[in-house]
Amino acid sequence: MIGRIRKAINNVYDAWCAQDGRHYTLRIKGKVLRLDEWEYNPLAVGDDVEFTPYSQDEGLIIRRLARSSSFTRWNIKLEKNQTIAANMDQVAIITSAWEPPFRPRFLDRALTCVHGCDVIIVMNKCDYDLTQEEFDRWALYHKLGYRIIAVSARSGENIDELKTLLEGKTTAFVGQSGVGKSTLVNLIIDPERKQATNSISEKYQRGRHTTNHSLYLERGAIAIIDTPGVRELLVPYEEKSVLAASFVEFARYAADCSYGPDCTHTGEPGCAVIRALEDGLIDPDRYTSYLGMYQSLDERKPGYLRNRFRKNKQ
Numbered sequence: 001m002i003g004r005i006r007k008a009i010n011n012v013y014d015a016w017c018a019q020d021g022r023h024y025t026l027r028i029k030g031k032v033l034r035l036d037e038w039e040y041n042p043l044a045v046g047d048d049v050e051f052t053p054y055s056q057d058e059g060l061i062i063r064r065l066a067r068s069s070s071f072t073r074w075n076i077k078l079e080k081n082q083t084i085a086a087n088m089d090q091v092a093i094i095t096s097a098w099e100p101p102f103r104p105r106f107l108d109r110a111l112t113c114v115h116g117c118d119v120i121i122v123m124n125k126c127d128y129d130l131t132q133e134e135f136d137r138w139a140l141y142h143k144l145g146y147r148i149i150a151v152s153a154r155s156g157e158n159i160d161e162l163k164t165l166l167e168g169k170t171t172a173f174v175g176q177s178g179v180g181k182s183t184l185v186n187l188i189i190d191p192e193r194k195q196a197t198n199s200i201s202e203k204y205q206r207g208r209h210t211t212n213h214s215l216y217l218e219r220g221a222i223a224i225i226d227t228p229g230v231r232e233l234l235v236p237y238e239e240k241s242v243l244a245a246s247f248v249e250f251a252r253y254a255a256d257c258s259y260g261p262d263c264t265h266t267g268e269p270g271c272a273v274i275r276a277l278e279d280g281l282i283d284p285d286r287y288t289s290y291l292g293m294y295q296s297l298d299e300r301k302p303g304y305l306r307n308r309f310r311k312n313k314q
């Protein structure tokens with residue numbers, strides 16, 4: 001049987017099986033699912049798994065099916081990539097105008113964590129004003145070709161427009177902690193019940209981060225994966241060329257780099273990306289984002305590679 005994971009807590013998974021229309025509680029057979037060695041938590045909300053039922057509502061997971069898309073970040077403590085949500089049609093990167101303030105660097109990093117699907121960039125809390133500088137940086141994403149929308153969960157501004165963008169799709173809501181992901185999800189999916197936002201967590205003293213696991217929710221034709229916010233978001237470990245590819249504005253110049261496809265755009269003579277930067281055709285702050293991420297990838301090595309090296313020396 002095939003199931004789609006809707007909730008994952010402590011290696012216990014809730015899955016929905018389309019074949020028989022039932023929910024199952026699943027565990028991994030033999031406790032380990034052997035996949036990429038550098039991936040922590042091999043199953044994420046949205047993953048499709050093959051499982052063997054052993055009762056009407058329980059089963060054992062045998063394997064994970066290939067993902068069509070994912071939102072994957074680097075987990076610095078575990079030194080591994082961690083997929084937060086999988087198989088969605090699009091990712092909505094949620095930012096906020098204030099509390100926390102708009103952080104374009106965070107947004108640039110979030111864009112590099114998206115694999116295989118579309119992106120919507122949402123500015124929540126637009127009941128607060130952006131400074132002119134913040135607004136220009138925000139509007140840049142529109143110029144780069146991204147779909148952007150400013151909303152307010154508090155005043156309700158543009159919520160219907162946001163719903164239109166979500167209609168008929170599964171969307172993962174990702175972003176910094178406190179930007180209002182769960183508030184928006186509640187407003188769209190479950191306006192009556194109101195679960196899991198910050199005020200509730202304060203009441204129960206559950207700490208700063210309200211949402212502590214990803215959760216699949218749906219209403220009508222809208223399906224959303226609400227994910228836990230993070231304070232920092234780091235680029236996943238992968239080929240550096242993948243990083244450059246997530247800077248969409250580089251592509252048209254990169255083809256003219258005299259180093260060809262191997263150009264890292266970090267200082268090679270004859271780099272057309274750097275020339276475009278100098279000519280004011282590429283935003284300097286975006287380029288700074290790129291350089292920062294490039295350097296952080298240089299310093300990064302998955303823990304398992306180091307461990308293997310140690311083993312070889314013994």
Ligand SMILES: Nc1nc2c(ncn2[C@@H]2O[C@H](COP(=O)(O)OP(=O)(O)OP(=O)(O)O)[C@@H](O)[C@H]2O)c(=O)[nH]1
Binds near residue numbers: 180
């Ligand atoms: N002013 C204003 N406040 C908002 C808006 N949307 C959400 N908030 C507030 O922002 C705070 C954080 O909202 P959450 O929905 O818990 O944020 P989150 O992104 O889910 O946070 P994590 O679960 O930690 O990732 C709450 O106190 C909300 O009431 C908005 O549009 N305007």
Ligand SMILES: [Mg+2]
Binds near residue numbers: 181182210228229
């Ligand atoms: Mg939340």
Ligand SMILES: [Zn+2]
Binds near residue numbers: 254265268270272273
């Ligand atoms: Zn170059």
